[in-house]
Amino acid sequence: xxxxxxxxxxxxxxxxxxxxxxxxxxxxxxxxxxxxxxxxxxxxxxxxxxxxxxxxxxxxxxxxxxxxxxx
Amino acid sequence: xxxxxxxxxxxxxxxxxxxxxxxxxxxxxxxxxxxxxxxxxxxxxxxxxxxxxxxxxxxxxxxxxxxxxxxxxxxxxxxxxxxxxxxxxxxxxxxxxxxxxxxxxxxxxxxxxxxxxxxxxxxxxxxxxxxxxxxxxxxxxxxxxxxxxxxxxxxxxxxxxxxxxxxxxxxxxxxxxxxxxxxxxxxxxxxxxxxxxxxxxxxxxxxxxxxxxxxxxxxxxxxxxxxxxxxxxxxxxxxxxxxxxxxxxxxxxxxxxxxxxxxxxxxxxxxxxxxxxxxxxxxxxxxxxxxxxxxxxxxxxxxxxxxxxxxxxxxxxxxxxxxxxxxxxxxxxxxxxxxxxxxxxxxxxxxxxxxxxxxxxx
Numbered sequence: 476x477x478x479x480x481x482x483x484x485x486x487x488x489x490x491x492x493x494x495x496x497x498x499x500x501x502x503x504x505x506x507x508x509x510x511x512x513x514x515x516x517x518x519x520x521x522x523x524x525x526x527x528x529x530x531x532x533x534x535x536x537x538x539x540x541x542x543x544x545x546x
Numbered sequence: 547x548x549x550x551x552x553x554x555x556x557x558x559x560x561x562x563x564x565x566x567x568x569x570x571x572x573x574x575x576x577x578x579x580x581x582x583x584x585x586x587x588x589x590x591x592x593x594x595x596x597x598x599x600x601x602x603x604x605x606x607x608x609x610x611x612x613x614x615x616x617x618x619x620x621x622x623x624x625x626x627x628x629x630x631x632x633x634x635x636x637x638x639x640x641x642x643x644x645x646x647x648x649x650x651x652x653x654x655x656x657x658x659x660x661x662x663x664x665x666x667x668x669x670x671x672x673x674x675x676x677x678x679x680x681x682x683x684x685x686x687x688x689x690x691x692x693x694x695x696x697x698x699x700x701x702x703x704x705x706x707x708x709x710x711x712x713x714x715x716x717x718x719x720x721x722x723x724x725x726x727x728x729x730x731x732x733x734x735x736x737x738x739x740x741x742x743x744x745x746x747x748x749x750x751x752x753x754x755x756x757x758x759x760x761x762x763x764x765x766x767x768x769x770x771x772x773x774x775x776x777x778x779x780x781x782x783x784x785x786x787x788x789x790x791x792x793x794x795x796x797x798x799x800x801x802x803x804x805x806x807x808x809x810x811x812x813x814x815x816x817x818x819x820x821x822x823x824x825x826x827x828x829x830x831x832x833x834x835x836x837x838x839x840x841x842x843x844x845x846x847x848x849x850x851x852x853x854x855x856x857x858x859x860x861x862x863x864x865x866x867x868x869x870x871x872x873x874x875x876x877x878x879x880x881x882x883x884x885x886x887x888x889x890x891x892x893x894x895x896x897x898x899x900x901x902x903x904x905x906x907x908x
Contacts, residue, residue, distance in 0.1 A: 484637070484700030486841045486857075487775065488692060488782055495783065512630050513770045516556045521783055536703075537632050 476503065482518070483510040483538060490514040491521045498525055498543065505543040515539045553628075555768035558790055564769040565794030571758050572665055572795075573802030575613070578750035582808070582817035583669035585799075586613055586758070588844040589650060589659035589833075590818075592862075593869040593878075594746055595719070598738050601870030604878070605733070606744025610723045612752055614848065615716045616759015621767035621852025622713040623760070628768070633709025635856030638698035641902055642840055642857050646864025647871065648895045649836035649844065654869065654878035655829025655888050656680065657819055659844045660773035660837070663830065664792065666819065668799035670811035676823045680830030685777040687831075688838025688903075692782065695907040696839065701857055709854030712862065723752065745818050763849060772846035774837035818881060825884045825892070832895045839903060 478497045482490035490509050497505045505527075509515050519529045522543045530542040554560050572585035584590050590607075597608030625631040653659050656677045658666060663681055666674035688696075726736030733742055741747040749755065765771070769791065776792035779785040803809040813821055820826070837843045840861050842850060847865075850858035872878040877891035885891075 484634075484702060485697070486637070486701065486855075488778060488841075489697060491783060491785075492692060511632065511634075512553070516553065516770070517785075520787060521785060524785065537630075 478503065478505045480505060480507045482514060483508050485514070486511075487513060487517055491517050494518045494543070495521060495525075498522065498527060498545075502545040507541040507543065508538060509541065510536070510538045515541065553768060555765065556770060558787065561769045561771065561787060561791035562794040564765045564771050565791035566798035567765060568762055568771070569668065569795045569798030569800075570802045571762060572799055573806055573808060575750050575755065575758055576808060577806050578754055579748055580750050580755075581745035581748040583666045583671055584658070584662060584745060584818055585665050586762070587658050587662035587665065588614070588617075588848065589653035589865070590657070590662060590745070592650065592844065592865050593654060593872070596866045596869035597746060597873070598740070600739055601866060602873035603739070604873040606741050607746045607873070608739040608741045609746045609749055610719060610738055611749070612720070612723060612756040613759035613762075615720050615723075616756045616761075617763040617766070617845065617848040618713055618716045618852045620760035620763020621849040622763075624764040624767035625853040630767070631709065631854050633704040633706055633854040633856065634701040635704045635708060635859075637701040637857045638906065639857060639860045641698055641906065642860045643864035643867070644898065645836045645840040645902065646847070646861035647868030648898060649833050649840070649861075650865040650868030651872045651877055651891050651895055652829045652832030652836060653844070654872040655884060655892055656826050656833065657879050659833070661795075661843070661845055664773070664796045665799055666816070668796055668803050668809075669817070670803075670809050671816040671819050672811070672813040673816060673819050673821055673823065673826050676826035677830040680827035681834040682777055683827070684831040684834025684836075685774055685838045686781055687835050689778055689782045691839065691903040691907075696903055697908045698839075698906055699908075701855070704854075704856055708856050711856065712851040712859035720756070727752075763852060766845065766849045767852060770846075771849070772843050774834065774843035775846065777834075778838055820879050820881055820883045822883050825879065825888060828892045829879070829888075832892055832899065835896075835899050839899065
């Protein structure tokens with residue numbers, strides 16, 4: 476099942492903490508919404524260091540959808 | 547679209563380069579007239595600005611530091627150029643104002659922000675080791691709050707006008723500095739106060755200071771350079787990205803200081819520093835915890851203000867108010883030791899931080 480994490484409006488370290496919490500539940504897919512570049516970079520970096528793949532879609536209004544996956 | 551990190555400065559090489567540049571620029575600013583082992587300290591320079599506009603009247607620390615103005619405007623320029631200027635705000639503004647005040651009070655008990663912890667170490671000041679320990683301890687306590695759900699809440703989009711306010715305020719300060727330049731032998735020029743002796747009377751030429759500030763502001767916005775975040779991310783996630791910038795700043799400033807003859811190892815008689823180890827530790831612990839709860843060291847708060855983040859802007863204004871209170875109430879230290887009410891200030895500030903930490907868990 477896909478997990479969803481809405482970290483919009485939150486600044487560091489919250490988006491990374493929330494994503495890490497979701498990643499700790501194991502493998503699968505996680506969708507993380509963030510609304511600034513620093514959070515996009517930080518969540519991507521954290522996910523990749525945990526062995527997750529990251530696909531980023533830029534949405535309207537400077538928001539990003541990060542799709543994290545681990546087989 | 548697949549991409550991880552596309553911004554070249556937001557890579558390990560990028561953040562190391564930015565930290566190294568800041569270290570070298572700091573050493574050269576000191577060579578060009580800025581105070582020894584202070585060079586580009588964000589808290590000290592905020593305190594000097596507070597003095598220059600009369601928020602406190604400590605005669606030796608009054609100068610409208612162009613570096614601080616440059617930090618905000620350089621970051622603002624980078625944010626505009628890379629389409630990252632984004633007016634936001636509304637995440638517990640009053641809590642952030644108080645955190646800014648307390649951060650400055652704690653920093654002035656130690657006599658420096660995290661940048662100056664590094665720069666003092668790079669100049670050979672052993673007392674800064676206790677500041678570093680305090681900083682790590684304060685940030686570590688902050689991470690415990692985060693693990694227990696501390697959160698100041700979500701920010702919302704704000705108007706462009708709101709996002710522009712802090713950069714405009716900095717332009718206004720720059721206009722004052724240009725209109726009322728220092729007059730030799732005069733403690734006042736127009737509405738601005740100047741120091742005739744002490745660290746406030748030590749400054750590099752205007753254009754050099756401003757240029758250095760603009761350059762650092764630009765680079766720091768791109769790389770998200772943050773000294774508090776460096777420690778926090780290692781403790782919280784074992785993420786070393788920001789720490790590489792922190793270490794690069796230390797190493798480059800150390801090398802530059804040795805080459806420029808500015809490295810003087812020891813504990814006694816260090817520039818603008820005192821030897822009360824416990825208060826060096828405790829002051830920086832208070833500051834470190836404030837920065838952690840507010841989500842950025844004082845430099846990062848300036849850079850985020852330039853990106854239109856008015857929550858960071860409130861923190862900056864809180865820190866200016868804190869500088870006023872720290873000197874008016876005798877909370878700030880001097881080379882002789884802590885101020886007459888510095889010890890009480892540390893205890894009260896710590897209590898307020900605990901209050902903010904425990905009452906904002908979601």
